[in-house]
Amino acid sequence: MLEKKLAPSLPYVKSLFLGWFEPLRDVIEREQRLQKTKMQKAAYAPHIGLLPADKMAVIVMHKMMGLLMVGQEDGCIRLVQAAIRIGEAIEQEFKIQAYLEKSKRPRRRKNEGDRNVILCTQQEILRKKVMKLIKMKKLIEVQKLLRNEIEMESWGRDGQAKLGSRLIELLLESAFVQVPCDSLADCPPEILPAFRHTFKNISKENGKSINRYGVIECDPLVHKGFDSTARHMVIPYLPMLIPPKSWKGYDNGGHLFLPSYVMRTHGAQEQQKAIKSVPRKQLQKVFEALDTLGRTKWRINRRILDVIEIVWSRGGGIAGLVDRKDIQLPDRPETEDLTEIKKWRWSTRKAKKANSEMHAQRCDVELKLSVAHKMRDEEGFYYPHNIDFRGRAYPMHSHLNHLSSDLCRGILEFAEGKPLGKSGLHWLKIHLANIYGGGVEKLSYDRRLTFVKNHLRDIFDSAENPIDGNRWWISAEDPFQCLAACIDLTKALKSSSPHMAISHLPIHQDGSCNGLQHYAALGRDSLEAAAVNLVAxxxxxxxxxxxxxxxxxxxxxxxxxxxxxxxxxxxxxxxxxxxxxxxxxxxxxxxxxxxxxxxxxxxxxxxxxxxxxxxxxxxxxxxxxxxxxxxxxxxxxxxxxxxGIMKWLGDCAKIIASENEPVKWTTPLGLPVVQPYRNSERHQIRTSLQVLTLQREGQSVSVKRQKTAFPPNYVHSLDGSHMMMTAISCKNAGLHFAGVHDSFWTHACDVDRMNQILREEFVALYNIPILENLLDGFQTSFPTLTFPPLPDRGDFDLKKVLESPYFFN
The missing domain is CATH 1.10.150.20 (5' to 3' exonuclease, C-terminal subdomain)
Structure with a gap:
């Protein structure tokens, strides 16, 4: 959600820090003195004195607030995660400071040799570079730069967790918030701890086994301020104002200065090695497709943004926007009847859970609107893309992008407009019917056009008076996209030449249960192909x-x-x-x-x-x-x-994983894929707060996960290949293209051409002997293993896809 290191720059958070800093600094100083003099030192003693107490206090506060604001669980963070992150941050700061101290410019001696002078000069250049990066808050680059300069052993997860846990304990002791009270009331202010350590339970799938884990939870007074601060966050990886760098390697492409990697490997070493080891030429098509997606120029649809702002300022709660007011908690019943008390507790828990979920949604809306405001007056901007390990493409910016919600899709449009033309006007009307939904999108094209014709008065009213009119657009399944289409269509139909009207709106063509479309093509089954529109x-x-x-x-x-x-x-x-x-x-x-x-x-x-x-x-x-x-x-x-194909894929995966090997394959575009699922290894660390359980990726692969994940991952790698092939061909044909996995977008006037291309590329993809190639790859990699024979295939003629109007529609 938000970038952890930037959370403390918010005014609200700074005001909290003012009250917490001195008490936290003092208790850290006390702990440092204690560990120096104690005969029997604590496990964290070697590390707690390595930085001044004031620096440690600042790092602890910054990290804790950042983690709480980005945590998956609203207003709380798992203790083990927080402890490791704080320990990591302290270690990183200590090593940087140690390097800066070591590399201070020494006085030169008169008889100093040329070689020493050159070494000193190089050190000075490096030091200046490090200082500059620190000022720019680019700590990842600092770490990369100093990797070979700092000759110190890592503290390891154990050392980081022990130090982090003790520092969190000191924060719990020293950080408080004051409950607002009536200034005229004659009573002392109520002071509450800002954070508390508690435990949560999580039930396993069987409903019987329960796991218990410790969390750090912030007081509701701290949490309450997050809503109003989300919009003021400094958000990293914003859309770019110039086209992204072309991808040329694993870490060479995308953003100009921010760290960019072509694949999101989440630390999976085998996947990183696989993609780094293949020749650049083999990944050329993948790089070309990502460059194509990254060079599509976008802009903000200001009219939609203005409408969203008005709806949001009036409290939300309509058009898919979350309500800005919390649900009121039920009053405790006066009776002591246990049944009534249980009902009240259940209702209260339910309301609190709903309020917590709504709070997260409000923060999300604020973030999206924040990015929209930053980009509002820009002539255009770009989204650098990268891929997950299966080869599916995603924008690197995570808040306001076209893969996100109806709000985001309504706000975004192509920066370059094109005249609708006769076919474009036709597709704009169909797009409006599709976006309206409610079963309309399942009608024939003629009936969708009739639907739009019958609702022209509602469409015009929505476009001209979206807030105080009849608000027909709000009843759509995707209301903000529907409103954008209403405005575009109204502008065209009320112009002197509708076919010449300029449109910036992306028109979508969506697959029909696309996963089953890929299975139907793999199995060449005629009945299944007809069920998912591979046949006209x-x-x-x-x-x-x-x-x-x-x-x-x-x-x-x-x-x-x-x-x-x-x-x-x-x-x-x-x-x-x-x-x-x-x-x-x-x-x-x-x-x-x-x-x-x-x-x-x-x-x-x-x-x-x-x-x-x-x-x-x-x-x-x-x-x-x-x-x-x-x-x-x-x-x-x-x-x-x-x-049958799913079962065959799962059986092959089980055979491979049973040999303690991960399942690997190469996509039709040459991308090497390695499934990352391994059994995790656990070990425990006792701290004064609780016993922390640390997990590491183990040496043994998880047979169960390798088997169950392979069929869906394999199909995802195929739909990713189809999208990339379509993107490249659209670029070569001069079309603007955006893709959302199984939904392909272009200008209204170019939909007919894109439809032809995406069908041709699907047929080209499945004219490759995909399953035969997969089995050959398995047999080559594991010659001693016996794999089941390929499943039987039908006789469906793939060329029928070329004539199917509803294959993507």
Whole structure:
């Protein structure tokens, strides 16, 4: 979320530091003196005296507040994570200071040799460079620069954790906040600890085993100020005002000065070695695709930004924006009845959880709006892209980008406009219908155009009076994108020459359950291909509706059974009128990406909660379990060939992982992929706060994770390849292109050409013997292992994709 080192630059945080600094500095000084004189020294004693107390105090406060503001859990951070990060920061500062002290310019002697003079000059140049980088707060570059200059052993995770834990303990002792009170009231101010150490529980998937972990939690008074400060954060990796550097290597490309890596490896050493070891020529297509995505020029749609600002200033709560007010906590019942007290506690917990989630969403909105304001007056800007280990591309800026929410997509548009032309006006109308959603996007193109024609009055009103008009746009599934399309279409239709109207709007063409499209192409199964629009039809085939229909029919039959004989009959009776496309959509979508039964159950449970018709928690859980089983069975029956390929991929992965080897493959574009899943090794460190459990990546691979993750990761590597191939061909054809995995974007006037290209590239991709190449690679790498034969394939003719209007639509 936010950059940790920059959080303390906020005015609100600075005001807290003013009260905390001196007490924390004093207790650190006291601890340093104590460890010097003690006969039996603590485990952290060798490190706690290495920096002055004031420096340590500042680092501890900065790191702690930064971690709390970016933490995955709202307003708290795991103790082990905080301890290691604080220990790391102290070690880093000590080593930099040690180098600066060592490299101070010595007085030159008269008879000093030329070689010593040259060495001194080199040291002076390096020292100046380090000082400059420190002033610019580029500590990563400082570390790189000094890697070979500082001859000191690392403190290791143990040493960092022990020191960090003790410093956190001292912060807990010394940092307080004052509760605001009426200045006229005759009472002493209430002082509360700013942080507290507590424990949280996390249940494992089986619901029986519980893990307990320690966290540092900030007081609500500290937490409350985060909402108003998020917009003032200094955000790193902002979009660039000039085109990004072309990618030429693992760490050569993207941003001009910020550290940039072509792949997000998250410390996976084998993956880093694999990508660094292949010839640059082999990665040429990957680099070219990333350069193409990075050179697409964007700008802020000011009209949409203005509307969002007004809606947000009025309290949010509409058009997908989170409500800016918290849910009021229920009052404690006056009765002592245990049932009522339990209900009250449950309601309070639920409200607090909702408030915590809304707080995180508010911070997210503020960050997105902050970036939009920074970029508002720019003529255009660019997003450098890199890839994850599977080869899927992402913008390196994480807040306001086109892969994000409807708010972001509504705010962003292409910097360069193009005349709509006849086909562009046609596609703009279809885009508006698609974005409106609600089932309209599943109609034929002619019926989508009719929908737009029938709603022209609403569209014009939305464009001309978005805030105080009828606000038809708010009822859309993607309201801000819908409003942007309404404005664009209104401008065109009310101009003297609609076909000549200039449009900056990106028009989307989305795959139809794209994961299953890739499996259908791999398996050449005609029935599955037709179910996911690889074959032309009068209207789009909707696999989600088809599965929903099958699930509904199974549940209807079960509901007619005798509940005394079949217990599922009761659950079926509850669900029989609740099965719709939305209930099964997420499970169907994620089935090809390895969703488990537990995952499917949770997805369906969330949809049932949204409907609000089942209020009893036990009944809700039972209904979710039953619906998940029925949905997965219906999927297995309908996509038998896809299931066969998934099983074959999983079996191959298990054979490889059983030899303690990670699964490796090369994508059709030459990208080497190594699955990073290994068993973690744990060891414990006793500290005065708690026993810290440190995890390290172990030597043994995780057979289970290698197996379950391989089918979805492999398909992701194929959809990433298809997107990159399309990006390169669009660039060569003179089109502007943006990609969101299985959603391809261009100007309205260029949609017909992009549609032709993306179909041609899909056919070209699957004309390669992909599974045969994969098996050959496995057999070459592991000649002593026996792999199962390739699954049977059908006789579907891939060229039919070229004629399918709804393949991407």
């Amino acid at each position: 039809g009068e209207k789009p085939a909707d696999v989600y509706s088809e599965i929903a229909m099958r699930v509904r029919e199974i549940i209807r039959k079960d509901s007619e059974k005798d509940p005394t004989v079949d217990p599922t009959a009761l659950l079926a009776k509850v669900l029989v009128d609740q099965v719709d496309r939305k209930l099964v959509k997420q499970t169907v979508m994620t089935s090809v990406y390895g969703v488990t039964y537990v995952g499917a159950r949770e997805q369906i449970k969330r949809r049932l909660e949204e409907k609000g018709l089942i209020t009893d928690d036990r009944l809700l859980f039972g209904a979710s379990c039953y619906a998940a089983k029925v949905t997965l069975n219906a999927l297995g029956e309908m996509f038998e060939a896809a299931r």
